[in-house]
Amino acid sequence: MFRHLLRLIWNRKRTNVLLLSEIFLSFIVLFAVGVVLVTVGHNYLLPPGFRHEQVWRLNIAAGQGEKMPRPVLDDVLRQVRALPGVQELTLTSPNTPFRFITMNGDFVAENKVKMESVDRYDADDHYAATMGLQLLEGRWFRSTDDAATHRPAVITRNMSEKLFGTTKAALGQVVRPDARYGDPAKEHYQVVGVVEDVRVHSEFSDVSPSMWMRLVPHDTTQWEGAAVLVRVAPGQGAELQQKIVKTVAGVTRKWSTEVYTLEADRVDKLKVTVAPIVALSVVGLFLIINVALGLFGVLWYNISQRRAEVGLRRALGATGSDISSQFLTEMLVLTSLGVALGLVLAVQFPLLVAFEVPVRVYLLAMLMATGIIYLLTAICAWQPSRLAAAIQPAVALREE
Numbered sequence: 001m002f003r004h005l006l007r008l009i010w011n012r013k014r015t016n017v018l019l020l021s022e023i024f025l026s027f028i029v030l031f032a033v034g035v036v037l038v039t040v041g042h043n044y045l046l047p048p049g050f051r052h053e054q055v056w057r058l059n060i061a062a063g064q065g066e067k068m069p070r071p072v073l074d075d076v077l078r079q080v081r082a083l084p085g086v087q088e089l090t091l092t093s094p095n096t097p098f099r100f101i102t103m104n105g106d107f108v109a110e111n112k113v114k115m116e117s118v119d120r121y122d123a124d125d126h127y128a129a130t131m132g133l134q135l136l137e138g139r140w141f142r143s144t145d146d147a148a149t150h151r152p153a154v155i156t157r158n159m160s161e162k163l164f165g166t167t168k169a170a171l172g173q174v175v176r177p178d179a180r181y182g183d184p185a186k187e188h189y190q191v192v193g194v195v196e197d198v199r200v201h202s203e204f205s206d207v208s209p210s211m212w213m214r215l216v217p218h219d220t221t222q223w224e225g226a227a228v229l230v231r232v233a234p235g236q237g238a239e240l241q242q243k244i245v246k247t248v249a250g251v252t253r254k255w256s257t258e259v260y261t262l263e264a265d266r267v268d269k270l271k272v273t274v275a276p277i278v279a280l281s282v283v284g285l286f287l288i289i290n291v292a293l294g295l296f297g298v299l300w301y302n303i304s305q306r307r308a309e310v311g312l313r314r315a316l317g318a319t320g321s322d323i324s325s326q327f328l329t330e331m332l333v334l335t336s337l338g339v340a341l342g343l344v345l346a347v348q349f350p351l352l353v354a355f356e357v358p359v360r361v362y363l364l365a366m367l368m369a370t371g372i373i374y375l376l377t378a379i380c381a382w383q384p385s386r387l388a389a390a391i392q393p394a395v396a397l398r399e400e
Helices: 002-011 013-045 070-081 127-131 143-147 157-164 238-251 262-305 307-315 320-346 359-389 393-399
Strands: 055-061 086-092 104-109 114-123 135-138 151-156 174-177 189-195 210-214 225-232 256-261
Touching: 013 262, 013 320, 013 359, 055 070, 055 238, 055 262, 070 086, 070 225, 070 238, 086 114, 086 127, 104 157, 114 157, 127 225, 151 157, 157 189, 238 256, 256 262, 262 307, 262 320, 262 359, 307 320, 320 359
Parallel strands: 114 210, 151 189
Antiparallel strands: 055 225, 055 256, 086 225, 104 114, 104 174, 135 189, 151 210, 174 189
């Protein structure tokens, strides 16, 4: 039976090549769309590693051409921290969570292992408490670090495992920036803590290796602006925001303050992130519809060209169910050939570890594309096969 079907497919190879090509290309596109959707879906289910609720972002800026002395900035932060409703605040670098600002670089451990594209943050001693980071090993920064030989740093779990493996403790190890991004002879950071992985870029982003470096307290740096994260008590709103603005202006009227919530930053980033995903999903949906219409049309045409063959088989005693089964089976064999060709190409991606996508994501995308293609071809072949089964032998043979 199978050999007979293959012979029938081979005899109509010109027509079937078109179907085979359509199935193959559809599988590849669905596989690519599936990789993206599975990846973002998997990322969305991962824990963020920090708490952004009830956290506000303050942008404090000096006047035009002015700079803010660090002691004055520290005085402002003390007054804001003392306001009722403010639970904790931290001075940090501008690349706060969900913003369109990224600061990263490559770092090398003393064992020569390098970690690329590490998100780097400046943070003071209150950052972990303000953002709710989950400490796994060691500790966060503290005042005794003022006398440290190397600048203290805290890294994420994935960065620790990459640089030092799962057996060697990261605490006490020294890392330095790659020579392309800094002066390794001057900058050395000693790991004092390891925190859980974080996803700070968006809800659909993957966990990124991150490193926080302690801000030197009470330095003499002249700042043009400062980013401050403030954790407030539940229920706080515009009234507290006005108090914060007035508090900053009360120290020096040359400074301006803008208050945002991390929730607003999250929504803004979400809009930008979701737009291409929705566009890709729409493209995938239109592709499926076009493939379905194409398959349906080609199958309909093929069956209309084979009315004599159907009439002859019915005259020899074949039932309508036999005719329907033949066309369905032919279509499934063609689908299997097209999917097999697609799988040969798709399996190269996990074998080559392309784009650093996990193997399970590729496997799920292959499974999803295979299921959709088989479902699509079965649905498209069902109606033409049913029509073929209804052909009366006398009518078909008379037409021929």
